[in-house]
Amino acid sequence: PLIEEGWIEDEATYLIARRYLQSFIENNIDTLILGCTHYPLLKNVIQRIMGKGVRLIDSGIEAAREVQSILESRTLSADPGATIEHRFFLSDLPYKFQEIGERFLERSLPHVETLNFEEFILTKGREFWQSFEIDLKKS
Numbered sequence: 001p002l003i004e005e006g007w008i009e010d011e012a013t014y015l016i017a018r019r020y021l022q023s024f025i026e027n028n029i030d031t032l033i034l035g036c037t038h039y040p041l042l043k044n045v046i047q048r049i050m051g052k053g054v055r056l057i058d059s060g061i062e063a064a065r066e067v068q069s070i071l072e073s074r075t076l077s078a079d080p081g082a083t084i085e086h087r088f089f090l091s092d093l094p095y096k097f098q099e100i101g102e103r104f105l106e107r108s109l110p111h112v113e114t115l116n117f118e119e120f121i122l123t124k125g126r127e128f129w130q131s132f133e134i135d136l137k138k139s
Contacts, residue, residue, distance in 0.1 A: 089115040
């Protein structure tokens, strides 16, 4: 609830984060992967607690780089001058995501939709990926 409430730099956030990170501090780690979608929003808090000697890796950025690499290797990336429409598909109610997303991205998110992923995969998944001419066995 800390993120959802916008308490990013709040004293309570520091106290809770320090408690969760204590074992990493005690074990003198040098790298910490921010594996949850919320953790990059707390990157400054986590970095201050862990210290400058600990490298933080944003899993979202790394995943985006990998997707970019795959799209480019298959010449599926958008043209640099193309108009891009961002659409967000969620498995849960979209209003809270939209509210939080707009707050942190500082922009409107007009295309937020709920999607039953299981139904999508069963009915459209193979057709969707085949439309990109991606060999599912190689990917």
